[in-house]
Every structure is written in structure tokens, then in C-alpha cells.
Amino acid sequence: MKDLLGFLIRRLGWMAITLWAVYTVSFVLMRAAPGSPFSAERAMPPAIEQQMRARYNLDAPPLQQYWDYMWGILSRGDLSWSIKLEDYSVNQVIAEGFPVSASLAIFALVFAIILGVSAGVISAVYRGTVADVAMMATAVLGIAIPNFVLASIAILLFVFLIPLFPAAGWGTLRQVALPAICLGLPVAAYIARLTRAGMLESLSREHVRTAFAKGLPKRTVIIKHVLPGALLPVVSYLGPATAGVLTGSLVLEKIFALPGMGSHFIYAATQRDTTLATGMVLTYTVLLFVMNTIVDLAYAVIDPRVELE
């Protein structure tokens, strides 16, 4: 328990440092890139542009801006106003988009874990059979095809050809299903391969032979003695998998017209909406950090030899 508390405190410390670094890098990059939020094909009258700059504190010296913005975040949790989305604060945009993106990611990950682990276990237990070969071939395809291609094919097949799902929109389970599956399939494919490899390695362990020698039924041996060890590589992959799902959702939200954070993120980057972009980057950083912490905790729960540090 004391270990856990110390671990979480250390993690929080690292997260603070990481967030600061991410903030600094994105601040510098946003200002280093050519163009500004107000550059458009039709130039703005200088007086108006001057006023706009003043409103968003962009006329201050860069270092001043750096401190002011950071102070706003630290003292009030205020990510300031979006420059391009009029009358929206960045906090509001995140508050609206976050539940959509988060539930999409969670659905995709849960789907990927259930499908991937089941396929991997079946593949390993029936190693060398038609089922094994078929599933692993599918898995290779799943890894190779990018999810936006998969999404286009899925829309053609299951929206237009066989109208099972709506093409776009958000709110019902039917609307979440297709984008979540498209987002989760490549991850599922990778998890299936990891699980299979882990199972085969785990099956050849001596303690598994001990379990059989104890007279346990095969089912019990597979579930209690083989699977937990096989899941360790899968658990460590969940950190990168989350990153993959988050970046994948940027594209898929666009394709399925979902009101998540992803489309705002792309918009903010292309339109030089510095405040919105910074807010998005920081949010994604927190998400990844939290997920990685959960992964490390899960690892320690499964494997008693792992010490939290």
C-alpha cells in the first residue's frame, strides 16, 4: 500500500515534468512555424489584427506569453479562449469532445482486447490447425491495413451495401460500433499475435507441466497457469496501443463525422489555433500518461515479482 502511494506520487511528479516539457515544445513549435492565426488569403486590416493580437495576448513578448499562459493553466486550469472557434474556451471544446473520443477509444480497446486475446488463445491451443492458420493470416492483414482504409471499406460494405450501421453521427451504440471496430481491429490483430506467441511460450514452461502432473484438467491449466503469463506482453503493449488508438481516432472521427477532440485537433493544427492546439496536446499527454500508469499497475498485479518503482 505504501509502495503504491509512493509509486503514484512519483508518477504524478513525472507527469508534471512531462506536461511542462510538452507545453514548452509545442509553444516553441507553434511560434516557430510560419504563418499566424490571422494570416488568411485576404489580409486583415492592420488595426483589427492589432486588436485581435492584443485580445489573445499575442502582442506581448514571447517569454511573457509563455509565462502568462502557463500561469493561467496552473492557477485556474484555464486553457484560454480558442482563437478560431469564436466564443468557445479551449476548456469547453475539450469538455464536449473528450467524452466522445474517450468512449470511442475505450470501446475500441475493449473490443480489441476481447477479440485479440480470444483469437490468440484459440490459435495457440489449436496450433497448426486450419483455424490457427486462418486467424493468424487475418491478423497479418489486420496489422498491415491502416484503419482509415479499413474504415472506407467498412463504410462501403456495412453502410451502403448492407445497411447495418448508420454512416455517421454520435449517441447510440449502433453509431459507436462501426468506428470503434475499425479503430480496434488493427490493435486486435496485434494483440492476437502477441497472445498466441505468449501462450506458446507459456505452454512450454515447466510449471505448466507441473500443473498437468497435478491432475488439473486442460481447461484449468490453460486458464489459470498458461494465460496469465501469456498476457504480460499484451499488457505492456496496451500503453502503445492506447497511443495508437488515440492517433487513429483523429482520422476516424473525421471519416465518421464524430464530434470528438480529434477533428478539433487537426483543425487547430492547420489553422494555427495555438491555444486550442496546446490544450489538445496537453489533454492527450495526460490520457497517455494515465493509461501507462494503469498498465504498470496491472503488470504488478499480474506478476508478483514486479516491483513498482
Added chain:
Amino acid sequence: MTPAPGSQAHSSMTATENATDAPRQGSQPLLQVSNLKVSFKTDEGQVQAVRGISFDVREGETVAIVGESGSGKSVTNLAMMGLIPQPPGRVDSGTALFQGRDLLKMSDRELQTIRGRHVSMIFQDPMTALNPLMTIEQQMTEMTRLHLSLTKKEAAARAVDMLGLVGITSPEKRLRDYPHQFSGGMRQRVMIAMALSCEPELLIADEPTTALDVTIQAQIMDLLADLQERKGTAIVLITHDLGVVAGVADRVLVMYAGRIVEKANVNDLFASPRHPYTLGLLGSLPRFDTDRHEKLLAIPGGPPDMSEPILGCSFSPRCDFVQPVCHREDPTLQLKAEPTGAANLPVVQPHLAACHVEVPT
């Protein structure tokens, strides 16, 4: 319903063996293995790992199976318990009657009721034989709950008793520990406690001390001998360590290239080995009375390629006593001497060896 012990066992034996190996005295045979053959499919072809071996184990005795790596001593026992992966492994022929029922013909489900309950196994490396992700309690109780239908509480109490019996201090506390929190010797004690927790009639100990320090080895062997005395468990001790054999075994089977080449009571084997291979094994042991600077004797050459058919005696290429007949004819086990000191032994084992030559004793 079950065939009378022995009725089937001898049918497939050679005439020589049949005449000399019949039980003469002692307790009921618990296990009777006859003409067991096991092979493995490999890239080099079908490897004959066990080439027809027969032996029996009586209640409460210790039978040691001695041989070098690859002689088939582990495979024999794993095959009997249905624990070799099939494929590539395959039991080609033979029977293994345990209490009159053939283990080799049992379904998986039937075997599960034997494994752990009536025949337990402990393995060479206690570092890897226990599940690193489960507590000792989980690993010990899952077995007694399954076989003896104990409740969780009863199973835990039994685990505590067993751990105490094998000499683990404060067993209640250690029950919640994981294997990595134990030393190698302690883990082997846990393995023994676990293997004996359903009071099996037979314990197969596959090189139980090979991975341990010499001082710990002695402790573990003492523990096994002590437990055997108390519980009356028969033990099949698989080892390549003749020192261990001398200390605890009643009878010894020497295996070479998938065959039994010598069978004897332990004292007879050490006093007058009748097979050149056994002689070589004994000659390669370091002794207290030899000069420290003298080189240990080694048997020249290596074991034969088991993927090819073996012509004549499998040991002939390495044998000091080789005769022309050895290259032509495969010797079978034959009576070499009557057992000595028979009155004090639980089982009388005529001294048999598979050799054409009379080895000078």
C-alpha cells in the same frame, strides 16, 4: 474386472526375462511397465527414445532409474503419465499397469484422476517447476480441492500441515508467499509437500536434487526417505547421480540408449556390476581413497544415434570387453547372479544384465 497383476505384464517379455524376473517375494506390484516403446518425430527422423523396457515397482519401495542424459529415463516416466507432447512424441507399444489398470490406454479424463492423486511427480528444477504468478497456497490447494474435494479452509489447513512436514518454518505465513520468495532448496521442499499432499501411492522424482547445492541435496534426499518411511509411498527416483542412488534406493535400473541394461538390488549393483556400462559409470565416480591428482575415468565415445536402427549391442562401440558377437546380436536381460543378503530386503531382485560377456567382478 481388472486383470490379475502380472498376467499381462509378462506376456510380451522375452523368455529369459520371464524366467528370472518373476516376483518371488515382497509386496504387491504397484506399477508394472512392460515392453514400453516411445519415439519422437524429429528432423533427423524417428528417434527411438525408449526401446522396449519393462520394470515393476512394489508398494513402499524405492526404485532408482540411472542413466545419462538422453538414455530415456525421464521419457519413460513422462510417457507413462501422458505428459509427453504428442506429436512429436508417440507411445509405440507397451503397457503400464498401475494397480492393474493400463495408464497408456486411459483417456485424458481418467489420467487426470490418477495424476497428483495416486501418482505424483517432482521435477528437476524447482526454480521453474512452480508457477511464478501464483501463491504457494493457490498452487497447493487447487490440487487437494480437486482430488480430495476439500473446502478452501480444509485445503489451506492441509497445505500448512504439509509445509510443516517438509520442514518449512512458520508455514501459515509462507502460504501467502510466491515461489520467488523461497530459495531453491525451499522450493523443492514445497514441490515435495505439494506432490505428497494427496497421499499418492507412487512418487516419481525426476532428478529432484540435480539443480541444488550438494548440502541441500542431502537434506532433500533425507526428507524424501523420511517421508517415505512415514507415508509408505513408493518412489521412482530418476537420476544420473550414483551417490544419491546408493543412499536411498532399494533396487536400481541402469538405462542406456533407451533400454534397461542392468537390474539389481542396490548393494549387488555397487558390489559387483555386471554390465560394462555400469562398471564405467562406477569407475567415473570420484572416491575418497583415490589420489587427488589422478584423473577421473570417463567412458570413451558417446551414446549411439537413436534415429538409426542399432545393430547388436548399443554399448558395443564404447565397450572394453567387446566380443564379435556383440556387434551382431542384441543382448537381452539375463540372470547374472542370485541376489545377496536377500532376507533383509523388501523385494528380491535377481541380478540381471543385458550383456553377452561375463564382466569380471
